[in-house]
Amino acid sequence: MRKRKTGKTMLVSLLLVLSLAVTACGSGNNEAAEPSATAAATDAAAATAAPTTAPAAEDGLYSIEDFSPQKTNQGEAIEGGTLNYGLVSDTPFEGTLNYTFYSGNPDSKVLQWFDEGLLTWDKDYVFTNDGAATYEVSEDGRTFTFTIRDNVNWHDGKPVTAEDWAFAYEVIGNPAYDGPRYGSDFTNVEGMEAYHAGTAKTISGIKVLSEKQLQVTYIKSTPSLLTGGIWIYPLAKHIFGGMDVAKISASPEVRQNPIGFGPFKVQSIVPGESVVFVKNEDYWRGAPKLDGVVLKVVAPTTVVQELKAGNIDMVDSFPIDQFPDNSGLSNVEYLGMVDQAYTYIGFKLGKWDATNAVVVPDPKAKMANVALRKAMWQAVDNNAVGQKFYHGLRWNATTLIPPSHPEFHDDSNPGVAYDPEAAKKTLEDAGFKMNGEFRTNPDGTPLTINFISMTGSDVAEPLAQYYVQSWKAIGLNVTLEMVEFNTFYDRVGSNGEDDPSVDVYQGAWSVGIDVNPQGLYGHDAIYNFPRYQSDENDRLMEAGISAEAFDVEKRKEIYNEWQQLMVEEIPVFPTLYRAIVVPVNNRVLNYAINDGSGIYLNELALSADKGIAAQ
Incomplete structure (x- = not known):
């Protein structure tokens, strides 16, 4: 990734919006798609300032290439200690604390401390045999045999079993399941669709071979199976097995007393606000070095003060818009990497059919005209947005596969260029004529577009207002909520x-480790929020996980075609690729934010008993 250059002319409207922005503003974490200690400088570690980051270039922009994803250790580890973790948000976390059911990114930041998957992956996002379970694959690539290690136990001491793993598949495949997971990864399991339809009592492709061994047979061998296409999270059958599936997600066992087999146990929860974790002495990788972790929600407006005081040791993600004014904090080291995510503008093109679990496009939807969608993309200058709002640590996005997956991101595809004059012509040619201040539909009826965006920082609304003003500049009447x-x-x-009142929305997606976009844009994906479906999209989705796609070059070709299809059909358009920047207190040892680093949470340690304050 390269740093974007300045010099591009900004729209007057953007400059006006920027003048409203507060310098020390809040987090963009709520875009989709993680108690305090008295701060003191207690020993020599406090006086040793960690490398915070490379300085900005003369143009004031930063490059994520100048950051490391791994913490520099300072000082010697003390015994035990409690780490304070900030979940940066202007809203409580929902509290669906089970991998089978959660949907929001904040809940995943809570889950990571006390639960985990049975398989791990390497830096290339390929499953390894280094996790809590190992696997073998049949010659035809369709049957996986998993073996859970003997020392992998739930927090209540019960062993994690093959029955637990199979039970997770049964719950997700149950028609009463109310979570977001059921989709192509599960319908590819032999017998799953018959089980889901109620015509079979069991899933024929899932066999419990022994207490610790599970066999899963898939209908098709796909390249995605080794990079995230396998469900790796068991569900404790001895706890949930007697419950009505429809009631599990709201149960106290998910909301108030969640269980896992990760490095820490949940000791107490203040719903939506904080969680106290204690070390799991029986953790399969070895007991954690820390005594515990205290997680609390921290407002974007106060996160800097909490970091400066040493009240929190690290956060799930730092508000990028606050970084330049705080890049020199003496008591933290900023870690950074390209995020597996992008921000986007989405257009509502249909509805979700819950009965059949498929997208149903509406050809009469307000945003159904692709020319209207294209013009809205042409009207916004995302290069300028990335520079002015995010100082180069977010940058213009072109396709729906981000550069966090460089093997499949098509960096030769320019997307749709910023050109407001071309946007006006696009609308004129499609029949959207000016009638006074705003344009009408091609049939002459008034056109008002309802746009919603998320709160989360002082920048969030000015940014959304910039989009509204950019669309107004080409004659579109867009209301913002x-x-x-x-x-x-x-x-x-x-x-x-x-919600039928929503026409356009600004969201963000974390794309996970598997490049396969079916979970976000497949016709059977509940996360397909634009409710987009086309035969060509279906064809390319299937081709991307076909036998021919085991040839990496062929898979690149398929996903390049898909990226171009999305540029042409525009059910959504990407706005910004993102860097993740995480400040970590100087007392924290053995920590990294990148996948496949080989550093695990049980290895976290501290070099001082209290958070180090900024000097």
């Missing part, structure tokens, strides 16, 4: 119900 995180995703359809 700012919505908090949990409500936002309910309204765009995470619960299967699409």
Whole structure:
């Protein structure tokens, strides 16, 4: 990735919006798609300032290439200690604390401390045999035999079993399941669709071979199976096995007393606000070096003060817009990497059919005209947005496979270029004529577009207002509503119900380790929030996980075609690729933010008993 250059002319409207932005503003974490100690400089470690980051270039922009994803250790580890972790958000975390059911990124930041998958992956996102389970694959690539290690136990001491793993598949495949996971990864399991339809009592492709050994047979061998296409999270059958599936996600065992087999145990929860974790002495990798972790929600407006005081040791992700003014904090080291994510503008093109679990496009949807969608993309200058709002640590996005997956991101595809004059012509040619201040539909009826975006920082609304003003500049009447995180995703359809008042929305996606986009844009994906479907999209989705796609060059070709299809059909358009920047207190040892680093949470340690304050 290269740093973007300055010099591009900004729209007057963007400059006006920027003048409203507060310098020390909040987090963009709620875009989709993680108690305090008295601060003191206690020993020599406090006086040793960690390398924070490379300085900005003369143009004021930063490059993520200048950051390391791994913490520089300073000082010697003390015995035990409690780490303080900040989940940066302007809203409570939802509290669905089980991998089978959660949907929001904040909940995943809570989950990571006390639960985990049975398989791990390397830096290339390929499953390894280094996790809590190992696997073998049949010659035809369709049957996987998993063996859970003997010392992998739930926090209540019960062993994690093959029955637990199979039970997770049974719950997700149950028609009463109310979570977001059921989709192509599960329908590829032999017998799953018959089980889901109620015509079979068991899933024929899943066999429990012994207490610790599970066999799963897939209909098709796909390249995605080794890079995230396998469900790796068991569900404790001895706890949930007697429950009505429809009631599990709201149960106290998920909300108040969650269980896992990770390095820490949940000791107490203040719903939506904080969690106290204690070390799991029985953790399969070895007991954690820390005594515990205290997680609390930290407002974007106060996160800098909490970091400076040493009250929190690290955060899930730092507000990029606050970074330049705080890049020199003496008590933290900033870690950074290209995020597996992108921000985007989405267009509502249909509805979700909950009965059949498929997208149903609406050819009469307000945003159904692709020319209208293209013009809205042409009207916004995302290069300028990345530079002015995010100082180069977010940058213009061109396709829906981000550069966090360099093997498949098509960096030769320019997307749609910023050109407001071309946007006006696009609308004129499609029949969207000016009638006074705004344009009408091609049939002459008034056109008002309802746009929702998430709160989360002082920059969030000015940024959304910039988009509104950019669209106004080409004659579109767009109304804006700012919505908090949990409500936002309910309204765009995470619960299967699409709010008819929403026409356009600004969201963000974390793409995970598997490049396969079916989970976000497949016709059977509930996360397909634009409710987009086309035969060509279906064809390319299937081709991307076909036998021919085991040839990496062929898979690149397929996904390049798919990226171009999305540029042409525009159910959504990407706005910004993202860097993740994480400040970590100087007392923290043995920590990294990159996948496949080989550094695990049980290895976290501290060099001082209290957080180090900034000097």
